[in-house]
Amino acid sequence: MNEILKQLQEAVVVGEPDQARELAAQALEAGIEPLPTIEEALNPGMQIVGDRYESGEYFIPDLVMAAEAMKAAMAVLEPALMARQEQRQVLGTVVIGTVEGDIHEIGKSLVATMLSAAGFQVYDLGVDVPASEFVRLVQETGANVVGLSALLTTTMRNQERVIEALKEANLRAQVRVVVGGAPASADWAQMIGADAYAENANEAVGVVRQLLGV
Amino acid sequence: MAPERWLWENPDPVRDVHRAYVEAGADLILTCTFGGTQVRLERAGLAERVAEVNRRAVEVAREAAGSEVYVAGDIGPLGEFLAPLGRLPYGRAVEIFAEQAAALAEAGVDALYIETMSDLNEVRAAIEGARQAGSGIPIFATLSFDRHGRTNMGVRPGQAAEALQSLGIDAFGANCGATLEMTEGAVAKMHEVAPQVPLVVKPNAGKPHMVGREVVYDATPEDMAEYARRFVSLGAQVVGGCCGSTPAHIAAIAEAVKG
Numbered sequence: 001m002n003e004i005l006k007q008l009q010e011a012v013v014v015g016e017p018d019q020a021r022e023l024a025a026q027a028l029e030a031g032i033e034p035l036p037t038i039e040e041a042l043n044p045g046m047q048i049v050g051d052r053y054e055s056g057e058y059f060i061p062d063l064v065m066a067a068e069a070m071k072a073a074m075a076v077l078e079p080a081l082m083a084r085q086e087q088r089q090v091l092g093t094v095v096i097g098t099v100e101g102d103i104h105e106i107g108k109s110l111v112a113t114m115l116s117a118a119g120f121q122v123y124d125l126g127v128d129v130p131a132s133e134f135v136r137l138v139q140e141t142g143a144n145v146v147g148l149s150a151l152l153t154t155t156m157r158n159q160e161r162v163i164e165a166l167k168e169a170n171l172r173a174q175v176r177v178v179v180g181g182a183p184a185s186a187d188w189a190q191m192i193g194a195d196a197y198a199e200n201a202n203e204a205v206g207v208v209r210q211l212l213g214v
Numbered sequence: 215m216a217p218e219r220w221l222w223e224n225p226d227p228v229r230d231v232h233r234a235y236v237e238a239g240a241d242l243i244l245t246c247t248f249g250g251t252q253v254r255l256e257r258a259g260l261a262e263r264v265a266e267v268n269r270r271a272v273e274v275a276r277e278a279a280g281s282e283v284y285v286a287g288d289i290g291p292l293g294e295f296l297a298p299l300g301r302l303p304y305g306r307a308v309e310i311f312a313e314q315a316a317a318l319a320e321a322g323v324d325a326l327y328i329e330t331m332s333d334l335n336e337v338r339a340a341i342e343g344a345r346q347a348g349s350g351i352p353i354f355a356t357l358s359f360d361r362h363g364r365t366n367m368g369v370r371p372g373q374a375a376e377a378l379q380s381l382g383i384d385a386f387g388a389n390c391g392a393t394l395e396m397t398e399g400a401v402a403k404m405h406e407v408a409p410q411v412p413l414v415v416k417p418n419a420g421k422p423h424m425v426g427r428e429v430v431y432d433a434t435p436e437d438m439a440e441y442a443r444r445f446v447s448l449g450a451q452v453v454g455g456c457c458g459s460t461p462a463h464i465a466a467i468a469e470a471v472k473g
Contacts, residue, residue: 059361059368060332064299103216103249103257105293127257153422153429182457187424 004030005041008073012045013052015065017072024073034077038088042070046117050202063110063201067117090121091214095137095175096147097125099162102155104181110201111147111180118205120145131158131165138171145208148194150181159184160192176211180204216258218249221270232278238461239468242452243279244327245271248290251314253302257293265317272321286327286354287318289340296335304339311343319348328355329389329416330456332365334377341381353383354414354452358390359400371400375407387414390456394420394433394441398448405449412451417441419458431458435466442467 001009008023027037049066052058074088081087094115098108105127112124123141125133134146146166150156159179166172176195179188189197195211198204220228232243250268255261268287275285292310296302315326326348328340337355344353357374360366365374371388378386387404391397397417404413420433433441442453453471455463 056362056364059364060366061299061368064295103254103293105257106295156429183422183429185422185424188429191424191427 001040002027002030002032005032005037008037008041009045009048012042012066012069012073013048015049015062015069017065017068020069021072021076024076028076028080034080034084035086035088037077038074042073043119046070050205053200053202060110063114067113070117088119091119092145092208092212093121093123093141093143094145094147094208095123095125095134095141095143096149097129097134098127098149098151099155099158100128100130101158102150102152102181103127104149104151107151107181107201108147108149111149111198111204114201114205115147115208118209120208131162134162135165135169135171138166138175139169142174144175144212146175146177147204147208148177148179150179150184152181153183156181156183156188159188159194163193176208178204178207178211216249216255216260217246218255218258218260218267218271221246221267221274225270225274229274229278232275234461235464236278236280236283238465239472240283240454240464241468242284242286242325242454243275244286244288244329245275245318245323247271247288247314247318248330249293250289250317251292251310253292253294253310254290264313265320268314268317269321272318272323276322284324285322286325287315287321287323289314289318289326289328289344290330291332291336296333296339304335307336307339308342308346311340312346313343314347315344316347319351323351325352325354325384327414328353329358331355331357332360332367332369334367334369334374337374337378338381341378341383352385354385354387355383356387356389356414356416357400359388359396360390360392363396363399371403372407375404375411379408379411385412385414385452387416387450387452389414389416391417392421394418394437398441398444401445401448401450409449411449413445413449414452415442415445415450416452416454416456418456419460419463422458429458433458433463435460435462438463439466439470442471446471 011019148159186197198207326344331337419431
């Protein structure tokens with residue numbers, strides 16, 4: 001691999017946004033096209049980060065900083081893509097939020113960050129989101145994935161309400177629904193008619209990719 | 215509805231929960247203020263009512279505790295990352311914790327209990343805030359060990375014990391946690407690093423799973439009692455139960471360790 005791309009990948013892996021920004025600019029100056037830079041340096045970098053998280057070498061701060069580095073590099077590459085009338089391949093469109101009655105933010109935001117870094121278009125509704133808001137945004141964006149977070153045994157039932165609301169709006173067939181949060185599980189996902197459960201932000205990326213076949 | 219709202223709108227069930235644990239043999243109960251910091255109350259639309267929420271929670275707990283049982287003011291994580299990972303500056307975090315701690319202290323808690331922490335900087339901020347406000351009230355702090363024996367933020371138990379020992383708080387340890395085994399491993403490590411420090415251990419009643427449509431934690435009261443004995447042998451002087459721990463779990467723990 002080109003030396004600049006190698007270093008850029010490493011900047012993502014170790015989570016250095018300033019270096020990543022600088023190296024992305026260097027890659028452009030050296031005449032490397034933005035799409036190969038993304039596909040050969042940034043995406044594999046995030047893959048390594050995910051693997052290290054799974055193995056217990058990396059923890060949440062490492063994920064956050066890697067995603068920041070990815071974002072910093074993309075901020076440099078995106079204008080170059082636009083100038084070429086190209087775009088990074090969008091893997092899918094995700095509407096995500098923490099369900100009504102629940103104000104837990106960190107886990108949901110981390111999932112959104114990791115999905116964005118992986119190449120999904122993510123619409124984050126925030127926390128304490130009524131079912132009707134999920135329905136509205138799925139309609140508006142034509143999303144094909146819905147992510148529902150709940151951290152309390154008392155609020156996880158509202159994940160089911162969102163699924164019901166999507167059915168009532170005739171949107172259920174259009175979207176894959178993924179649930180997460182401390183009390184959720186694969187059993188729970190199955191019970192309420194979700195398509196999958198993801199235990200953490202890194203797993204969420206793999207689960208969504210698998211559901212969409214991308 | 216935010217749990218804290220119950221304190222005004224429906225305090226009887228909150229008091230009844232406290233009372234059930236007192237009757238089960240608890241010597242110390244925690245106020246319903248896990249989300250009682252300004253940043254968390256803000257998300258529940260209660261940002262202006264920090265002092266009131268925390269005062270009311272202490273009153274309700276005290277009504278159940280009577281004069282024989284201690285009431286500790288519960289302080290949970292802020293629910294957002296501190297800088298540089300997030301936007302919240304350390305100094306601001308200290309102020310937020312100090313505000314809650316002051317309200318709890320003024321309402322007359324016997325101790326301040328900082329819990330379910332993952333980030334060492336956030337624990338430091340909470341302790342600093344508690345110190346500013348607490349005027350000599352004992353301070354306990356526990357972290358949640360959830361992944362590969364470390365906190366979600368990657369903090370090792372030995373590293374936490376070193377840092378907390380150097381801060382000189384009254385007691386520290388582990389709570390919540392992915393599994394009882396993981397919490398036990400963390401406690402053993404903390405005891406090794408800080409053998410003189412009284413540890414506080416308040417694990418979940420095992421792991422959650424579905425029974426019908428209910429989430430149930432899989433450790434029985436007997437399991438919890440057995441672990442409580444082990445925690446005591448590893449230097450714990452305060453033991454209890456976190457998520458999924460019913461009054462029956464607490465009764466079994468009390469019987470096992472109070473002998």
